[in-house]
Amino acid sequence: MNDNFCPSHTVVELDTWERGPVFRHFIDDLRCVMSLTVDLEISRFLKQLSASGFRFYPAMIWAVSNVLNAHAEFRYGWDDQGRLVLWDRIEPYYAHFHPDRETFAKLVTPFSSDLETFHRRFLEDRTRYAALDHFDLTDVPPNTFDVSCLPWVRYRSFDMHIFDSGTYLAPVVTWGKYEREGDRTILPVSLNIHHAVADGFHLSRFFLELQELLDAPEIS
Template sequence: MAELRPVDLATWNRAEHFRHYLDRVPCTYSFTVHLDVTGLRAALASSGRKAYPAQLWMLATAVNRFRELRMAFDADGALGAWDEVHPAYTVFNREAETFSGIWTRYDADFASFEAAATRDIEEHSRATRFFPKDGRPPNAFDVSSIPWLEFSAFTLDIPGAVRHLAPIFTLGRYVERDGATLLPVAIQVHHAVCDGYHAGRLVAALQELATGHEAWLSR
């Protein structure tokens, strides 16, 4: 079971930045990138696999690489970092034209995660409850998918969420441009734990996973 390991503010080199963007100037920010998923999309299509589990796995793998994206507060308000985090995500009910929020436990092995996520999606794709799968772990981060909408910017307005440190992702509809297939990914983070450098490192990791899909998709 993952632990929330304390972050020592007395020795953390970002402690001053953390306090500034948490208390003095509470600040979250969002941005949208377009990942080149040309090869990944083709490989998924040729193998008959669904894109959503692969996208979720990529996000979770990238997030789990970096401590600043796994930070949270404990019950007493102390800062910590989870050993591991899991994706909580939306599934669409086509008949009801609404969605539900479910989650799947992360597994570094793509095939294992894909099987579990596929089962969860199939089981809850016709759910009418907002949260049909019980037991969402506290060490989860949120992902939404809007596959009908192509966007170049997307912002979530969450009043009072200044202590929500986990990143939030929104996936859009594929964009075809100059022979490439691009996936819009909106990313919202808290400046108290994630600077532009860290955000750039996250995006680089996501693109690396997409470009190097043969290393994990064929397992």
């Protein structure tokens, strides 16, 4: 596995975890996923990216990864023994579109809190895996979250229904086309998360903190 990946974790003891009863309810009795779409304002973010020479897609993946990694509720998953774990860090598992073939590849680029580092890694991976399609990547770590975009349309809501056993805990983040509204540039962003690990409060905090980061990103 790529040395830049860091799949270290802590096993969660359900009997002592303060969210244990809630987790058990939404896993054993009522498995459900929450989805929320919020319009975010990205004018300042775009201006700083343009001034610094960064591309929007990897920069947006970086911003989302920053906020998700800051909170435990977005870093739960299962290890290879089926135990509930809290990952030390989660990596973006993102869709890379091939417009000439109208296909996509799913890639993972190791996250870094430094945008310049992540942006460089992203461009290197895009070149390294240019020939891949769909799910051809074999070196996928277990500590990932799903992220993609629909840059062709500005939508009002987006739901990703995952028809597994109902135990997929990682966040699913999607955004659409950004458009001008007067002096503002609006981007619709959606987050799906299993109710076993997060509540409406946690979804709301994600969007509030992401907006704060987009308003004042640490871009050199």
